[in-house]
Amino acid sequence: MKQLIRQLCDILAGGEDLVLATVSSKNGSAPRMAGARMIVRQDGRIAGTIGGGKVEAVAIAESVQAFAHKNSGRCFFDLTNADAAGTDMICGGTMEIFLDYIAAGPANLQVFSTLLTALDSGRRVSFVSKLNDRDGGGARFVIADGGKTNYSQAPEALLSAVKKLRLSSSAPSVVTHDNEEYLVSYFAIPGDLFLLGAGHVAACTAEAAARVGFKVIVMDDRSEFANRQRFPMADEVVVLDSFADCFQGYDISHDSYLVIVTRGHMHDRDVLEQALSTNAGYVGMIGSRKKRDAIYTNLLAKGTAPEQLGRVHCPIGLAIEADTPEEIAVSIVGELIQQRARGQNRGK
Numbered sequence: 001m002k003q004l005i006r007q008l009c010d011i012l013a014g015g016e017d018l019v020l021a022t023v024s025s026k027n028g029s030a031p032r033m034a035g036a037r038m039i040v041r042q043d044g045r046i047a048g049t050i051g052g053g054k055v056e057a058v059a060i061a062e063s064v065q066a067f068a069h070k071n072s073g074r075c076f077f078d079l080t081n082a083d084a085a086g087t088d089m090i091c092g093g094t095m096e097i098f099l100d101y102i103a104a105g106p107a108n109l110q111v112f113s114t115l116l117t118a119l120d121s122g123r124r125v126s127f128v129s130k131l132n133d134r135d136g137g138g139a140r141f142v143i144a145d146g147g148k149t150n151y152s153q154a155p156e157a158l159l160s161a162v163k164k165l166r167l168s169s170s171a172p173s174v175v176t177h178d179n180e181e182y183l184v185s186y187f188a189i190p191g192d193l194f195l196l197g198a199g200h201v202a203a204c205t206a207e208a209a210a211r212v213g214f215k216v217i218v219m220d221d222r223s224e225f226a227n228r229q230r231f232p233m234a235d236e237v238v239v240l241d242s243f244a245d246c247f248q249g250y251d252i253s254h255d256s257y258l259v260i261v262t263r264g265h266m267h268d269r270d271v272l273e274q275a276l277s278t279n280a281g282y283v284g285m286i287g288s289r290k291k292r293d294a295i296y297t298n299l300l301a302k303g304t305a306p307e308q309l310g311r312v313h314c315p316i317g318l319a320i321e322a323d324t325p326e327e328i329a330v331s332i333v334g335e336l337i338q339q340r341a342r343g344q345n346r347g348k
Contacts (some may be wrong), residue, residue, distance in 0.1 A: 028093025204329035
């Protein structure tokens with residue numbers, strides 16, 4: 001999602017208006033979850049997706065009309081068996097798309113630059129847009145967890161309503177203030193993925209994880225493996241003196257994912273022992289059940305609590321009979337996506 005907002009900022013900086021299409025609500029089965037976003041340019045080119053097919057085609061066509069009228073608007077789609085035959089998308093649910101017409105100019109560029117800065121810092125962000133905006137310059141507010149935002153411009157009653165919503169749900173919501181409707185949507189933290197080890201599996205995992213939005217940090221004590229040539233897609237590549245105290249200086253939180261794929265069982269054990277002392281939301285270790293049991297026995301003897309070992313995903317990844325480094329990476333990243341979605345969907 002950061003890449004999409006970065007593209008949006010680049011388009012606005014180039015003096016071009018755009019429409020940001022957001023799935024504002026979804027009931028039942030639909031092509032994308034609420035919160036999915038797509039940029040539509042005046043010539044119909046897009047970035048991102050709200051699900052493809054006829055729904056997306058109609059949203060693009062309506063967005064082009066929004067340019068002509070310089071107005072934001074909404075589209076409603078019924079994808080039930082009875083009404084969806086003409087769309088070739090008989091998903092069985094309903095969805096609403098908010099088409100936010102955004103005029104190029106310093107004010108809007110500043111708002112979305114603030115949003116991008118907040119996303120780059122790894123903070124949870126709420127984004128508030130006025131639904132019946134005209135001329136593309138309507139009220140938009142960025143509300144992030146700490147740090148610089150522009151929410152001081154928002155009416156206090158609206159700000160209070162948004163903060164209450166954030167505590168109860170991560171799904172987009174519509175709030176009313178002074179007879180005006182606002183869409184409150186959320187940008188989830190994509191997650192910091194720490195790859196402990198820089199071998200073949202790590203290289204494939206880093207590439208796949210980066211493509212689905214994880215911030216990737218690679219760590220190894222071998223500079224011939226941990227380098228930019230092997231990991232061009234990583235956000236950070238760290239050459240350690242050793243794996244001892246490898247998380248020092250990092251804020252390991254519930255939004256952190258630790259994947260242990262070092263070159264040997266002893267390193268795996270040492271890193272796992274450190275990982276279990278963190279607040280990481282996910283800890284996974286590559287290896288067979290035999291290797292796992294041997295490492296667990298050693299850690300239990302050293303005083304690690306059994307419930308701590310229950311946090312560990314080992315063997316790591318989804319059970320898809322993966323064999324090659326590429327296949328193992330798919331299984332690992334699949335499990336990471338699953339864990340991330342479960343965390344983000346709480347309260348929906």
